[in-house]
Amino acid sequence: MNERMSAKNPPTLQGPGNFFLVVPPPFEELAQQELKEKWPSFFGATPIPAIQVVKGGLELETSLRNGFLLNPLLKIPNRILWRVAEFTCRDFPNLFKKIKKIPWRFYLSALPELDITCRKSGLTDHRKIIKAIHQGIEESFRHQPPQKSTATATLFVRLAEETCTLSMDTSGERLGIRGYKKFQGMAPLRENLAAALVYLLQNECPGQGQNLVDPLCGSGTILLESALFHWPNTARTYAYQSFPFCSTLKIPKIDGLEGLFRSYLGQDRDLQIISWAKENCQNTVIPPGLVLLEQKDLFTPLEKELPQDLAIITNPPYGERFSLKNPQHFFPELIETLLSRWRPKVMGIILPRPWANKIKLPDSYQKVRILSFSHGGTDVQFLIVRPLAVLLS
Numbered sequence: 001m002n003e004r005m006s007a008k009n010p011p012t013l014q015g016p017g018n019f020f021l022v023v024p025p026p027f028e029e030l031a032q033q034e035l036k037e038k039w040p041s042f043f044g045a046t047p048i049p050a051i052q053v054v055k056g057g058l059e060l061e062t063s064l065r066n067g068f069l070l071n072p073l074l075k076i077p078n079r080i081l082w083r084v085a086e087f088t089c090r091d092f093p094n095l096f097k098k099i100k101k102i103p104w105r106f107y108l109s110a111l112p113e114l115d116i117t118c119r120k121s122g123l124t125d126h127r128k129i130i131k132a133i134h135q136g137i138e139e140s141f142r143h144q145p146p147q148k149s150t151a152t153a154t155l156f157v158r159l160a161e162e163t164c165t166l167s168m169d170t171s172g173e174r175l176g177i178r179g180y181k182k183f184q185g186m187a188p189l190r191e192n193l194a195a196a197l198v199y200l201l202q203n204e205c206p207g208q209g210q211n212l213v214d215p216l217c218g219s220g221t222i223l224l225e226s227a228l229f230h231w232p233n234t235a236r237t238y239a240y241q242s243f244p245f246c247s248t249l250k251i252p253k254i255d256g257l258e259g260l261f262r263s264y265l266g267q268d269r270d271l272q273i274i275s276w277a278k279e280n281c282q283n284t285v286i287p288p289g290l291v292l293l294e295q296k297d298l299f300t301p302l303e304k305e306l307p308q309d310l311a312i313i314t315n316p317p318y319g320e321r322f323s324l325k326n327p328q329h330f331f332p333e334l335i336e337t338l339l340s341r342w343r344p345k346v347m348g349i350i351l352p353r354p355w356a357n358k359i360k361l362p363d364s365y366q367k368v369r370i371l372s373f374s375h376g377g378t379d380v381q382f383l384i385v386r387p388l389a390v391l392l393s
């Protein structure tokens with residue numbers, strides 16, 4: 001049995017904790033990069049912990065304080081779990097016995113919600129698993145009642161072969177729900193995916209393509225994620241804030257923050273959606289005027305000079321919610337229009353699979369990266385293209 005969970009003393013914020021950051025594949029490496037880049041701004045000279053990158057997430061050990069504060073700091077993970085116990089367990093009486101020994105009053109004030117997954121485990125009946133765990137926790141409470149009433153927590157239970165791992169959810173609602181977005185258009189991109197893609201795009205051409213444009217911006221998700229990427233998110237609460245020993249933990253303030261790009265322009269042909277995007281933007285700490293939003297149909301001629309140093313990122317209509325009459329025409333025409341009129345230094349575009357492989361580019365541009373991922377159950381690809389002249393220089 002893991003020593004930490006059988007401790008007689010309550011956990012402290014300075015004490016060590018094992019954390020698992022749940023990250024949507026294939027963005028695990030990028031999430032590691034985000035963590036390493038942002039760590040010093042929150043945790044100063046504290047060394048960055050060793051990080052193990054695994055499919056679906058990052059594992060690391062750090063103080064409980066630092067692990068909990070990764071919730072407001074990081075934009076790519078979905079959720080952060082704190083592993084509180086790991087033990088061998090072969091049957092239900094054994095599960096009950098091990099659970100009741102854990103000093104649950106340090107972690108919980110009431111029976112938690114359970115999120116259970118079983119993989120090659122002899123224990124598969126979810127009703128029996130819930131019963132054994134809840135009875136074990138009640139038994140632990142009978143001997144040592146919780147002191148303070150807090151919000152209901154979620155305990156993640158993983159049964160893999162003969163190992164049971166118990167993790168407290170430190171996030172609450174998935175981290176992609178930022179708390180400042182009042183309105184959303186049709187088929188919005190999940191915020192943590194938008195953050196990952198725009199970070200990836202910026203990595204592709206550091207120092208170039210400083211002015212970001214989303215010509216099909218919908219409710220503004222990508223632009224907001226880009227402008228707010230370095231800001232810790234204080235617009236919502238996190239599950240760790242209701243843990244019994246966390247009342248003194250404050251989110252550090254960071255000065256001199258900037259977005260990923262110098263300026264931001266969003267366009268959409270739908271006036272209503274543009275007004276929602278504006279309201280979403282006003283709901284944040286973004287300085288007024290930094291993100292420009294306007295109604296415009298992409299296929300109508302440009303009326304004004306565009307900034308020179310452009311990066312384009314966009315999530316065009318595709319899939320079930322937008323039925324495209326003729327994707328054979330739409331995607332090639334979209335890409336041709338964006339590249340020939342706007343002449344970006346870099347462009348990232350989400351396309352339904354396998355369009356990123358199929359699409360032909362004008363001679364002056366080249367595909368530099370295709371990343372496949374799942375968005376709301378649809379297989380999509382993020383295609384990054386750059387001008388050939390820039391690649392050759």
Ligand SMILES: C[S@@+](CC[C@H](N)C(=O)[O-])C[C@H]1O[C@@H](n2cnc3c(N)ncnc32)[C@H](O)[C@@H]1O
Pocket residue numbers: 184185186187188189190215216217218219220221222267268269270273296297298299314315316317318
């Ligand atoms: C998939 S949504 C973008 C969602 C956005 N990324 C978000 O997360 O909110 C596609 C957007 O393209 C806009 N759109 C479609 N055709 C357009 C066109 N020809 N010109 C400008 N906007 C267009 C739609 O109004 C819609 O808001």
